[in-house]
Amino acid sequence: MIKFGIIGTNWITQMFIEAALKTEAYTLTTIYSRSQTRAEAFLAQLPVDDVTLVTTLSDLFTAVDVVYIASPNALHFEQAKAAIQAGVHVIVEKPATSNPAEFAEIEALLAQNPAVRYFEAARHVHQPNFKRIEQTLGELPQVQGATLVYQKYSSRFDSYLAGEEPNVLTREFSAGALYDLGVYPIYAAIALFGAPRAVQYLPTLLANGADGKGVANLFYDGFNVTAIFGKNANSYLSSEIYGLKETIVTSNIAELETVTYHDGEGHVDNIGETPDANPMVQEAQDFADMINDPVSTHGQYRQWFQLAKQVNQTLFDLRSSAGIVFPADQKES
Known part of the structure; x- marks a missing residue:
């Protein structure tokens, strides 16, 4: 144990x-x-x-x-x-x-x-439904981008409106929409499509300079990925990945409750499975497997580590494009 x-x-x-x-x-x-x-x-x-x-x-x-x-x-x-x-x-x-x-x-x-x-x-990239998206994406004859959404009204936003400074909504704690819910679509984009060649972040800033919500654009050769996320409003939009006429649709890119494949000819197939009530079970199991057997799992471990590294760089590039600075950046410089 x-x-x-x-x-x-x-x-x-x-x-x-x-x-x-x-x-x-x-x-x-x-x-x-x-x-x-x-x-x-x-x-x-x-x-x-x-x-x-x-x-x-x-x-x-x-x-x-x-x-x-x-x-x-x-x-x-x-x-x-x-x-x-x-x-x-x-x-x-x-x-x-x-x-x-x-x-x-x-x-x-x-x-x-x-x-x-x-x-x-990053729990969602370990879930079986994310693996189904990866598999189906690999079968598309052409990829034309994606719209990835995860926007939920924060339980702490009422406190912010009341004049408080919750940790999750302050630059002092390296927080805000991008560095919270925004991590999910950015992680998914890089896991599915690799590192973008350029990025742009268009945030809606709070009075304290943190981002309450925003739209991130990730530019690839031949297509773009748009990520929509936020902590000061709710969105009920699905997330979509576009083939030529085919589309992969999920309820949202973090929860992945449902995943469907639309062939563009009127046929819709449910390609997902009912997720575990606790969405962190699979990642916990994956981490345990790597701790218990570091030799045979080393290749997968390095892939996940490099993914985390690229996500971290992309998050930084996105907020740099919007002029959002954390105290942690000034400390490092």
């Missing part, structure tokens, strides 16, 4: 814990929080016992094989660095780092610690 601990006591952490336990490959041993009271309240919601609560990272890292990091974006880099230096595998929520300079430092540190695995938790 893989002993794992968590950083971040929120709903996404609870979802990952449930997914990891469902695989039967992990056992939760340790919860880290700077607040003992918050950690106790979080533990009370979990179907587990015999879990240690710690308030220092050193105590966390000595107790686990792998750490799942779901803290605010701006904290991912330093916490992942500390884990790698302690010889602990890392599963870090997207976005893995704030900028390519941080990612490069992580890559260099991993080279010094070759036994450590570092995963970005």
Whole structure:
């Protein structure tokens, strides 16, 4: 069993814990929080016992094989660095780092610690329905681009409207629409089509300078991909991938509840399957397989690592095109 601990006591952490336990490959041993009271309240919601609560990272890292990091974006880099230096595998929520300079430092540190695995938790590209999209895309005689959508009104946006500064809507924490929900369509685009030759981001900025929603254009040879995402409005648009007259349609590019193939002649086939109620199960299983068998899975691990690296670069290029600067960028420069 893989002993794992968590950083971040929120709903996404609870979802990952449930997914990891469902695989039967992990056992939760340790919860880290700077607040003992918050950690106790979080533990009370979990179907587990015999879990240690710690308030220092050193105590966390000595107790686990792998750490799942779901803290605010701006904290991912330093916490992942500390884990790698302690010889602990890392599963870090997207976005893995704030900028390519941080990612490069992580890559260099991993080279010094070759036994450590570092995963970005982009759950949708691990799901069976995403694999079905990849397979069907490969069968199209021609590709003419895509429109990828993921826009949901944030549970924290009412707080922003009330004058507060939630972490997920501030540049100080390397956040905003692009570095949250926008990661899903950008990840999907690069996983499906590779790195774009150029990008453009057209954000709608909040009063604090963070992006509330936006449209990203990724330019490829012969076609474009448009990504629509946001945290201050809801969208019910489907995501579409265009062949010549064929179209692959999914409910949205992050949740992938349904996937259908339209042949352009009036025939529609359901090519997906009913997803697991917890969308993080497959990624948790994939990461466990790579931790338990690093040799035979090394090739796939390198592919996912390079995908994460390219996504990080593309996110940075997109927000640079819009003039959005994070404090983390100034620190690195």
